[in-house]
Amino acid sequence: xxxxxxxxxxxxxxxxxxxxxxxxxxxxxxxxxxxxxxxxxxxxxxxxxxxxxxxxxxxxxxxxxxxxxxxxxxxxxxxxxxxxxxxxxxxxxxxxxxxxxxxxxxxxxxxxxxxxxxxxxxxxxxxxxxxxxxxxxxxxxxxxxxxxxxxxxxxxxxxxxxxxxxxxxxxxxxxxxxxxxxxxxxxxxxxxxxxxxxxxxxxxxxxxxxxxxxxxxxxxxxxxxxxxxxxxxxxxxxxxxxxxxxxxxxxxxxxxxxxxxxxxxxxxxxxxxxxxxxxxxxxxxxxxxxxxxxxxxxxxxxxxxxxxxxxxxxxxxxxxxxxxxxxxxxxxxxxxxxxxxxxxxxxxxxxxxxxxxxxxxxxxxxxxxxxxxxxxxxxxxxxxxxxxxxxxxxxxxxxxxxxxxxxxxxxxxxxxxxxxxxxxxxxxxxxxxxxxxxxxxxxxxxxxxxxxxxxxxxxxxxxxxxxxxxxxxxxxxxxxxxxxxxxxxxxxxxxxxxxxxxxxxxxxxxxxxxxxxxxxxxxxxxxxxxxxxxxxxxxxxxxxxxxxxxxxxxxxxxxxxxxxxxxxxxxxxxxxxxxxxxxxxxxxxxxxxxxxxxxxxxxxxxxxxxxxxxxxxxxxxx
Amino acid sequence: xxxxxxxxxxxxxxxxxxxxxxxxxxxxxxxxxxxxxxxxxxxxxxxxxxxxxxxxxxxxxxxxxxxxxxxxxxxxxxxxxxxxxxxxxxxxxxxxxxxxxxxxxxxxxxxxxxxxxxxxxxxxxxxxxxxxxxxxxxxxxxxxxxxxxxxxxxxxxxxxxxxxxxxx
Numbered sequence: 091x092x093x094x095x096x097x098x099x100x101x102x103x104x105x106x107x108x109x110x111x112x113x114x115x116x117x118x119x120x121x122x123x124x125x126x127x128x129x130x131x132x133x134x135x136x137x138x139x140x141x142x143x144x145x146x147x148x149x150x151x152x153x154x155x156x157x158x159x160x161x162x163x164x165x166x167x168x169x170x171x172x173x174x175x176x177x178x179x180x181x182x183x184x185x186x187x188x189x190x191x192x193x194x195x196x197x198x199x200x201x202x203x204x205x206x207x208x209x210x211x212x213x214x215x216x217x218x219x220x221x222x223x224x225x226x227x228x229x230x231x232x233x234x235x236x237x238x239x240x241x242x243x244x245x246x247x248x249x250x251x252x253x254x255x256x257x258x259x260x261x262x263x264x265x266x267x268x269x270x271x272x273x274x275x276x277x278x279x280x281x282x283x284x285x286x287x288x289x290x291x292x293x294x295x296x297x298x299x300x301x302x303x304x305x306x307x308x309x310x311x312x313x314x315x316x317x318x319x320x321x322x323x324x325x326x327x328x329x330x331x332x333x334x335x336x337x338x339x340x341x342x343x344x345x346x347x348x349x350x351x352x353x354x355x356x357x358x359x360x361x362x363x364x365x366x367x368x369x370x371x372x373x374x375x376x377x378x379x380x381x382x383x384x385x386x387x388x389x390x391x392x393x394x395x396x397x398x399x400x401x402x403x404x405x406x407x408x409x410x411x412x413x414x415x416x417x418x419x420x421x422x423x424x425x426x427x428x429x430x431x432x433x434x435x436x437x438x439x440x441x442x443x444x445x446x447x448x449x450x451x452x453x454x455x456x457x458x459x460x461x462x463x464x465x466x467x468x469x470x471x472x473x474x475x476x477x478x479x480x481x482x483x484x485x486x487x488x489x490x491x492x493x494x495x496x497x498x499x500x501x502x503x504x505x506x507x508x509x510x511x512x513x514x515x516x517x518x519x520x521x522x523x524x525x526x527x528x529x530x531x532x533x534x535x536x537x538x539x540x541x542x543x544x545x546x547x548x549x550x551x552x553x554x555x556x557x558x559x560x561x562x563x564x565x566x567x568x569x570x571x572x573x574x575x576x577x578x579x580x581x582x583x584x585x586x587x588x589x590x591x592x593x594x595x596x597x598x599x600x601x602x603x604x605x606x607x608x609x610x611x612x613x614x615x616x617x618x619x620x621x622x623x624x625x626x627x628x629x630x631x632x633x634x635x636x637x638x639x640x641x642x643x644x645x646x647x648x649x650x651x652x653x654x655x656x657x658x659x660x661x662x663x664x665x666x667x668x669x670x671x672x673x674x675x676x677x678x679x680x681x682x683x684x685x686x687x688x689x690x691x692x693x694x695x696x697x698x699x700x701x702x703x704x705x706x707x708x709x710x711x712x
Numbered sequence: 713x714x715x716x717x718x719x720x721x722x723x724x725x726x727x728x729x730x731x732x733x734x735x736x737x738x739x740x741x742x743x744x745x746x747x748x749x750x751x752x753x754x755x756x757x758x759x760x761x762x763x764x765x766x767x768x769x770x771x772x773x774x775x776x777x778x779x780x781x782x783x784x785x786x787x788x789x790x791x792x793x794x795x796x797x798x799x800x801x802x803x804x805x806x807x808x809x810x811x812x813x814x815x816x817x818x819x820x821x822x823x824x825x826x827x828x829x830x831x832x833x834x835x836x837x838x839x840x841x842x843x844x845x846x847x848x849x850x851x852x853x854x855x856x857x858x859x860x861x862x863x864x865x866x867x868x869x870x871x872x873x874x875x876x877x878x879x880x
Contacts, residue, residue, distance in 0.1 A: 132847040135858035169847025317804035319844030354750060354787050355843070393750055395785030398841070412745035414784040473805030473846040480847055511804070547804045561807055565841075571784070702865060 106253035115179035130165030164240030164327015167481035240327035259449035277453035279465030284438030300433035315514035318545035321439035329366035335445035398569035417617035460486035464530035513542030516622030518629025554651035577620030580611035663708035670700035794836035803842025811850035
């Protein structure tokens, strides 16, 4: 079982090629087929496990076990259309598949050789069925580097990962000096994908140079940004690539231990990671004297416990040490004194996912992709008011317009795009005038937002920008650890002012105060959480000041969201059925049978009971 | 005199289980605290004062340190949770698709505020941070079961169906 040397690994890589042969076949060759079922969280929640079991059962029932295999794989990214399955070698892509569809897939496709037409994706722009993944517009502009193995290999099979060049990068670095490895990362231009964009090679080199016998590698998998799930998908879909990259980093900086700090709320990712670590240890790819190189490295898992601030590296280290996750002043960088006072390099999951392929393909290949300052690709969790919700990976420099319209399929229900929110609670809202800005770290910052970990929420005309800012402040206010005053008190006061405005009690003076206090919190907070918490306010005031003024001066919420500024009214669609007046708990509705009813605004408590009771949708909020 | 009631002996077994877990750890000190609390909450369902005191003694640290950690992290709770834990995702993807209204509907239907547990320990209601299933937004999770594309008018039937399914 244990792989003793680099040569043995290379032989195994060759011998394992048949495992992926069907999935790589260019043309249809015979009757053998493999069905890959998405096992990512989105599809998993939509019964993909039951689907896989149903398919396996049908294969047995129709005596096709020798010809057809079914396997789980990582996220395909097209979550809105899940559960998704992909059939090889004829490369057929099915969407919204339920366990009940298993019979048709086995009989019509596996036995009959003809794809099940009704399960193919319908391309909305041409209103035609599209059978293969690459022809779907959602995938056309994508370039999957970090997600290269998701949807291809079974994450619970180390042999499949080895067949897909797995651990060959680790073997390769054993032939290099550690310094050459950090230089390779610097030359590739890889920057931290957790949000701040610090050059990975520089971080590794600083930790490599730091004095100390004991050093640590940390993988930051505490993905707390609401609306972002790329780290989770990577850990679920390709856990070995993260383990391999951590070992490479360990070799480069001289660490023998790596910690994965992962959210306890990600049970599936934890399970897949545990399986992968166990397999890697059994094969001798973790542990002592890896591949006969003399290098020792092991990976341990540490659970987070639901604190957003622990995504900040110094807070994260405190948490691994068993304490409250409070950040500390970086008077000395963690590369000098980090975890337990030892030199430590912390990198994000997506950053690590890029490492093995950079080692295999070289720095020049990687830095030929992207923009002048931001190299490679970025994974975004595209969500909100967009047709194709899902995980997308695009080269840096792709524009927001391409993401929202070409890949995302535009805004559903004929609504108009209002803004795109990037960077989560630390980021900002980008208005439509910047749709053609190429996305990279610098350009997003220059328009008042940030890359962040890659959450990208599309907002339409039904979203109130003041309310969105309030939503994020509620989040940061609750998640502030309380250690430093500007963040603890500052975010609370900011939130209070926003609440005042959304309830119609704000003044124009509050707008100035909001801006002034935002600047103070940004300038004086201890860690990244506080320093970026006011960004959603600053960017919405900058680009959507008219909406704030409408709340304050006109006492209206233009998007009809803020309840205190709205009235419930009965339109002339009313048929006078009296249902509304019977459910009203405060008797605010008057009117006789078959007559138009009227709501007394003074008495109404806006409980909306009448809206749900009305059989003809005559009652609206405006 | 020792307590002979069944709850007492059951409790003793639970403490023994936790004790064995702690003994099996390579290090019995503060660095294992969060790991121990995760296991303790798994065993007891929540972290009452006695459990926190027990953990403090075993790891040889002040109880205040243990409480400081328990109260800091939202995953830990020192009050019991209901048999059915209803979690409404309040991540941004779900929020812009109306999860706030879904949470309100649950509050009304279960007569609980977000974060509260019913007196009969049947239901706990909470709004949670992103569960990473944005393709299904708005998402509600009851115990392990995930409900996708939930609208406020679906709330009553979800509660009823869930109870019927789990009871059968």
